[in-house]
Amino acid sequence: MKKIPLLDLQAQYATIRDDIRQAVDNVLEGGAYIMGPEVKKLEQEIAEFCGVKHAIGVANGTDALLLVLDAAGVGPGDEVITTPFTFFASAEVISQLGATPVFADIDPKTYNIDVEQVRAKITNKTKAIIPVHIFGQPAEMDELMKLAEQHNLFVLEDAAQAIDAEFKNKKIGNWGHAGTFSFFPTKNLGGYGDGGMIVTNDDQIAEKVRILRVHGSNPKYYHSMIGYNSRLDELQAAALRIKLRHLRDWNDARRQKAAIYDELLKDLPVVTPYHAEDRRHVYHLYIIQADDRAGLMNHLKENGIATGIYYPVPLHRQNVYESLGYGVGSIPISEKMADRTFAIPLYPELTREDQEYIAQTIRNYYK
Template identity: 70%
Template sequence: MNKIPLLDLTQQYKGIRNEVRDAIDRVLESGHYILGPETKALEAEIAEYCGVKHAIGVGNGTDALQLALDAAGVKAGDEVITTPFTFFASAEVVSQLKATPVFVDIDPKTYNLDVEQLKKAITPKTKAIIPVHIFGQPAQMDEIMELADQHDIFVLEDAAQAIGSEYKGKRIGSWGHAATFSFFPTKNLGGYGDGGMIVTNDDELAAKLRILRVHGSSPKYYHSMIGYNSRLDEIQAAALRIKLRHLDDWNNARAEKAAYYNKKLAELPVVTPFHAEDRKHIYHLYNVQTEDREGLMAHLKENGIASGIYYPLPLHLQEVYKDLGYKKGDMPNAETISQKIFALPLYPELSEETIDHIVAVVRNYFE
């Protein structure tokens, strides 16, 4: 069997090649390349898809987080609670605004913020909470929103990995005061380059975000605030519009492959992903846990099968955050899981035959 990648974007492209090329040609012939009609159309389509009033296209998922926090008034001296078990950007943006990231341990099953721990972490300085819908499984948004309402705290959903997922029948992106998406190429809805989006039902916040993304100017050359240069380009928007039409089918295919993996791995010494009943999980990644991760990953590599670790070191133990005073043992769930977890190949076009082969290689290692 040929080498098996963690994700195969070329397979996806083959299926939509003509649509994508037509869309890109349309942009090139229009002569309008940044924040034009394609971006406007994508914003309207994403807003409708998420069930919200506004969508604001920006340069990437990290910018989306930072602009949203900035627009919400997060500043030096404020605290923002988030998870230590996520990509660095979820905390990095807090630090960029000179606020303080406060980390809360995760639920060992869903890998999302532990709501009981969250309750204990709120202080008078807490300005915002960033729940991360990690790997495509939503956090407990009803309880988080209830808590936020009690304390007048801004909630920003980091949905970089979760577009199309649902919590209690309601689309992710429509729960918080705002939510952000990443269109990095490897995401379930990925561009052919970088891109990001902020969604919200708040008219005032949306208006502010549209000004912030273009150097704080409205109209052009008249600046009412210090802003950013963070704009979605037309080629990305055009391609993403094509992909958005296929997103639900792709997400459903991922869930089917994950269920097939679960069935096949059931008798082996690996912990397969937990899927909470009240959520639609879109399986951005298919992560398992095992005691001998490095040994198993090396065995997979020898057999031409790619795998990856998400994430090897929780954020509270990163060198850059040593001044915050966290130490080993403070977040036991995140720390333990980060030593055991790794991702197996998963993408909508992955065949059952290929999964059978991957599982056979895993079984061979344990035998």
């Protein structure tokens, strides 16, 4: 029986092993391990890649969100609108600053936050909006920015899953007032540990974030604000610089394999991902919907195929947010998708043969 993982990081490493080892060895030989030349070079390369003025490396994708919101002045008494159909960090950082997350429902096709639902949630306490480019497909950024401008709101793009994605031929991270990336190992551009990056065209936000990430100090030992210890590791930066050279090709491979799945699964009673024409979807995950999710996932497991649920409990239904008063059915589309959706294997090294085996296994379930 075949064994097909959801993601094969060892297969990726095998293609770049020599370059990664040389990059790591260069750091170890150089002796600069914190905020060294590799971090600076990666920041320059990410800024150029995304077409933005500033890129600032931090310890992880969650810190990236937190530092931007802090720099934007989000705090107690403020509300920040975001999606409940995402990883917990998107709301967690709002709460950590003493603000209140306000959840708006999603578009049933793209799974991204719905602009009209955001509009309905705006109050005089609203300070910011965090759209999440979920699974690698951008949210509807032009309409969100128009809405934000009308109400003088800060927009932070949570692009943890969407580096290299584009909306209307413009890179994600270049639409909002700032954007954030995660370099968690499973991401399209993943390190060998934690890491994150903030991108922005706003000089003031960039300056504040650079101070916040080093304990609020500038220069060292002189503190103008209460900050954080959130620095991108030099070893991670060195490895990420190698991987960044391959990112476009890897994402193109993901898109090609997604198209193969679309074709192989089109006649089956599952819903394949919707790809909006005005967007470059980078398929961090290939998400399908099924009426009998548990049964189908178990069938795939029995045949050696790994799957994953993203995400089983929408954020408004998490125990920690019970006090916000969102009842069952209050955000119906997110709740429905949390019950129906799951990911099947997708990564650049996945073979056509394996994809056909996965599709046939799904087909067998419905016979």
